[in-house]
Structure formats: C-alpha cells, structure tokens
Amino acid sequence: MKRLLLIILLITISAPSLLAEDAIKKRLADDLIVNFSIKESTNFNVEKVADLIIENEPQFKPYREVLIDFYTRHLTWEKIKPTFENIIMKEFSEDDLVRINEFLRSKAFKDWTESSGDIKTLPEAEQNIILEFTGKDLGIHFFKVTEDFVTASNKFIGKVTLENKEELEAMIKKKTKELTQ
Numbered sequence: 001m002k003r004l005l006l007i008i009l010l011i012t013i014s015a016p017s018l019l020a021e022d023a024i025k026k027r028l029a030d031d032l033i034v035n036f037s038i039k040e041s042t043n044f045n046v047e048k049v050a051d052l053i054i055e056n057e058p059q060f061k062p063y064r065e066v067l068i069d070f071y072t073r074h075l076t077w078e079k080i081k082p083t084f085e086n087i088i089m090k091e092f093s094e095d096d097l098v099r100i101n102e103f104l105r106s107k108a109f110k111d112w113t114e115s116s117g118d119i120k121t122l123p124e125a126e127q128n129i130i131l132e133f134t135g136k137d138l139g140i141h142f143f144k145v146t147e148d149f150v151t152a153s154n155k156f157i158g159k160v161t162l163e164n165k166e167e168l169e170a171m172i173k174k175k176t177k178e179l180t181q
Contacts, residue, residue, distance in 0.1 A: 022089075028097035029088040035104035038084055038149060039077055046071040049157060062179055066171045074160045083152050091145045100142055103133045 033039060050067035054060050060067065092100065103109055108126035115121045119130055133139040161168065 025089050025094050025097065026085060028094060028101065029085045029092075031101045032088055032097060032104065033081070033084055035101050036146070039081070046075060049075065063172050063175055066168075066175045070164070070168050070171055071157075071160075074164055075157065079160075080153065080156050083156060084149060087145065087148055087152060091141070091148075096138055099138060103129075103139075 046068050049071050050064050053067055054064060088097070106129060108122070108129035111122050111126055112119060112130050119127050122130070134143065
C-alpha cells in the first residue's frame with residue numbers, strides 16, 4: 001500500500017513538469033516550423049495536386065476543377081500542422097530544437113537559402129557556420145527528418161482523399177452528369 005501511495009505521489013508531482021516540458025517543446029517545434037518556413041513550403045498548391053493526379057490518371061482531366069474545389073476544402077494547414085509538430089517533437093530533444101532554431105535564424109542560413117543553396121557564393125565565415133551545422137549529427141539528422149515532411153504531406157493527401165472519398169465521388173458524379181447533358 002505504501003508503494004502504491006509513493007507511486008501516486010511521484011506521478012502527481014511529476015505530471016505538471018512533464019506538461020510544462022511538452023509545452024516548451026511544442027513551442028520550440030512551432031518556432032522551427034516558422035523558422036524553416038514549413039507552412040509556406042507545404043502550403044498545398046491545390047492546382048499542383050490536381051495536376052499531379054491528372055498526370056498519373058489522365059481520365060480525371062475533365063474533373064480538374066472538381067479536384068481543385070475538393071482539395072481547397074480539405075487540404076488546410078490547420079489540419080496537417082499537428083503532423084509536423086509530432087514529427088519534430090518525436091525526433092528532437094528540447095536542446096536540439098534550441099540549436100536548430102538558432103541555426104535557422106542565423107544570417108548564414110538566410111543568405112544560404114537566398115542563394116538557392118549555393119554555399120560557394122557566401123562569405124567564408126557563413127560557409128563555415130553552414131558546414132559546421134550540416135556536417136554534424138544534429139544537422140544531418142535535421143535535414144533527413146525534413147524528408148519525412150514530404151512523405152507526411154503525401155500521406156496526408158492520401159488520407160484526406162480516403163476519408164472524404166464519398167464526397168469526392170459525389171462531386172465527380174455530379175460533374176459527369178453536367179458534362180453528358
């Protein structure tokens with residue numbers, strides 16, 4: 001019984017600090033999302049999504065506007081943002097997130113992205129900052145994780161399509177009827 005009370009006491013004492021740590025880590029993950037422009041780079045261009053579908057499935061060409069309308073309603077940042085937050089929070093410690101955000105806010109990183117990734121055009125000091133970050137385990141892991149964002153985006157598009165399949169089918173059916181009249 002004493003053991004059970006001790007466990008309950010430990011859980012009660014540690015729970016608020018765990019929640020605070022999660023809140024800090026979530027804020028740092030949100031900072032990373034802003035600093036790395038994840039929202040802008042994954043902000044779904046529904047026209048591109050529709051065009052990719054048509055490229056792979058040419059029979060959908062007459063339904064391009066239907067696809068654009070459907071994905072405009074269902075592919076929103078608010079719906080996918082938690083996916084990115086979860087990836088970031090799972091992959092990085094609080095300290096890692098602080099270091100990544102410092103790098104992403106640096107002049108060296110900003111200049112590097114503006115140069116379209118051509119490091120040779122940057123001053124030597126900035127080149128060294130970039131090489132130091134990207135050559136270390138944290139930098140390598142960070143850029144590997146960013147590849148997970150692309151995979152997550154693609155999975156999200158598939159999930160949205162499946163979850164709303166009936167709606168999309170009804171929209172296509174309606175458009176087919178319009179086209180055949």
